[in-house]
């Protein structure tokens with residue numbers, strides 16, 4: 001699939017100008033880094049598979065992007081998740097509703113059976129079935145991330161930047177780690193949104209040796225994954241006021257960690273926008289529900 005390089009725009013925060021690679025603008029159906037991670041799958045002939053199976057959370061950005069991909073390729077998409085709350089059944093919202101509209105077939109299992117179910121999915125070897133690990137944490141993500149790295153390299157050379165730090169948040173760490181691998185001349189900075197630092201390292205080591213130029217920042221505070229938090233909301237608003245919207249789960253957390261370190265980072269910073277804006281509406285509903293907004 002051909003598409004032009006995503007654009008780079010400046011954002012000024014607390015007196016510092018940071019470049020933002022607008023991967024969130026590539027395609028409204030494919031949230032930011034999911035487009036990059038799934039890129040290789042767009043070029044597979046549609047008749048190579050009949051179905052794709054994956055698993056994860058019921059509002060996952062990856063789930064939505066995979067659902068859009070399968071709709072385009074004509075593949076059946078079966079997605080396994082833990083049993084959902086009744087209200088979500090009655091009225092699917094956000095990414096879940098959008099993915100169901102794309103034809104996703106949902107398979108719910110009791111929380112206690114989830115790990116076994118996932119193990120079963122992982123070991124599926126049907127020749128007509130593509131197994132994609134949660135969040136697209138797969139070696140085939142490398143192809144799309146290398147393409148992203150190439151765009152960054154071209155931009156850096158054109159801008160004549162000596163020292164560049166590339167920043168992007170981590171869920172599975174697939175994006176940040178392949179980016180570090182493909183850009184040995186830069187430092188790649190990330191922060192774990194889901195796991196702690198050791199878990200993130202272990203997850204990356206399933207795919208590759210931990211790249212030496214990957215720096216994992218830890219926020220001074222602990223945040224629970226995808227949980228409303230007044231401090232994250234305040235950063236989200238600061239970013240919106242500065243001109244670019246980021247997602248409330250990964251983006252707000254990455255900026256939280258980055259802003260705390262800003263004075264220690266010499267050289268230019270390129271923040272790779274990882275998308276996820278489709279999930280902001282349901283997150284803001286939860287903020288409202290908790291009286292934080």
Ligand SMILES: *Cc1c(COP(=O)(O)O)cnc(C)c1O
Nearest residue numbers: 061170171172173175250274276
């Ligand atoms: C999925 C996602 C991430 C995490 O990407 P990984 O490659 O799994 O680390 C970061 N930001 C957003 C907005 C995402 O949707």
